[in-house]
Amino acid sequence: MAMAARWTALITLQAVWACLCQAMQHYPSVWGHYDVCKSQVYTDEGLTWDYMACQPEATDMTKYLRVTLDPPNITCGDPPETYCALENPYMCNNECDATTEELAHPPELMFDFEGRNPTTFWQSTSWKKYPKPLQVNITLSWNKTVELTDDIVITFESGRPEQMVLEKSLDYGRTWQPYQFYATDCLDAFIMEPKTVHELTQQTLLDIICTEDYSRGYVWKYDKTVRFEIKDRFALFAGPRLHNMASLYGQLDTTKNLRDFFTITDLRIRLLRPATGATMVDEDNLSRYFYAISDIKVHGRCKCNLHANSCVFDKDRLACECEHNTTGPDCGRCKKNYQGRAWSVGSYLPIPKGTANICIPNNLGPVIRPNISSLGVANRNQDCECFGHSNRCSYIELLNAVICVSCKHNTRGQHCQHCKFGYFRNISAKLDDERICLASVMNGYL
Secondary structure, eight states: OHHHHHHHHHHHHHHHHHHHHHHHHTSOSSTTOOOOSEEEEEETTEEEEEEOOBOOOOEEGGGGOEEEEESTTOBSOSSOEEEOOSSOTTOOOEEEOTTSGGGOOOGGGGSSOTTOSSOOOEEBOOSTTTTSOOOEEEEEEEEEEEEEOSOEEEEESSOOOSEEEEEEESSTTSSOEEEEEEESSHHHHHSOOBOOGGGOOTTTTTOOOEEOTTOOOSOOTTOOEEEEOHHHHHHHHHOTTOOOHHHHHHHHHHOHHHHHHTEEEEEEEEEEEOOOSSSSOOTTOGGGOOOEEEEEEOEEEEOOTTBOSOEEEETTEEEEOOOTTEESTTSOEEOTTOOSSOOOOOBOOSTTTOBOOOOOOGGGSOOOOOOOSSTTOOOSSSOOOSTTSOSOEEEETTTTEEEEOSOOTTEESTTSOEEOTTEEEOTTSOTTOTTSEEEOOGGGGO
């Protein structure tokens, strides 16, 4: 009997271990990865699904972008030009010719394989029309919401610009807001005191700063890059070596404007003044002055609202492969017949697997139906979430969503969470601040 009992216990232990191993295969190996959307587990009712928050792996996002230049004819080579080296104005044997492959410098060379010899790069026309400003907008578009996970790094071959602005858009390029200003003299260029990312705190993380760290003009071996420091900002919550990602994810989960800060649909690099290497422009050697970029790095992941662990690129578009009965490019709504409760973004909390907030079938729970006897009646069963910019809502049956009506304070959107065209987000203000959207002043420097 004792031997039989031991064998029974051993078999039971082996079964439990097998179930545990099966579950662990589907479980995130490191806190904060959120790379599994669901796993099968044994419960009192038998084998069932356990759902968890999930997101795609971070990757090189430059593989999926579309680049546009403004003005469109700013690339060198048409007509052919000869350039002088910035550090040596008498060395003027660099040619740019759009009709000859080895002498052409088209925009796609900003994103090709690095490490080639000689280095490949995009190059602008020279500053032949001085004193008229030589200014270029380089716009990177994904047609998809993207969450940044690493520093944005731009490598210049011409000397780093003396004035430059990095901007972001959250609405596919309709409106823009500054990410960071760069200048050799921030006060002179943008009427801003110079600051570095290391001076930021958790409370000032969303401040827009001007830095002088990346604007020296000459081409030195280690002075070619301009950065927007994502990881240094992450480190304010996750620690200097990003060892406490749980803390960072907790902050992203509970602070919407923090998550929005690292979310983009488009980036725009505004080159406002090229490197000159001196206080005065040498008008006798204007072929020295131009922009040239050999590489742009943008590392991130598709934003899928924690409802997908993969993102596919099909027909020149990125789209999340949605789980949790959600659908849409960002998994931003419930599937048909799965609207038993209102759609919700997944949650990173509780650590380590988060909360999936899955969409449930219509017959498994009551769908919230507000009082809609008139267009502007607020939902009596859930709050009118408009961040204080409206006190009226309307239920839209087709979307199964409550929409804020008549947003004030220059806001717009389902929850009055976006800025109207011509206004930009004051990212140092909370979403319920009446000054969340400020009139755009960006036309003043371009």
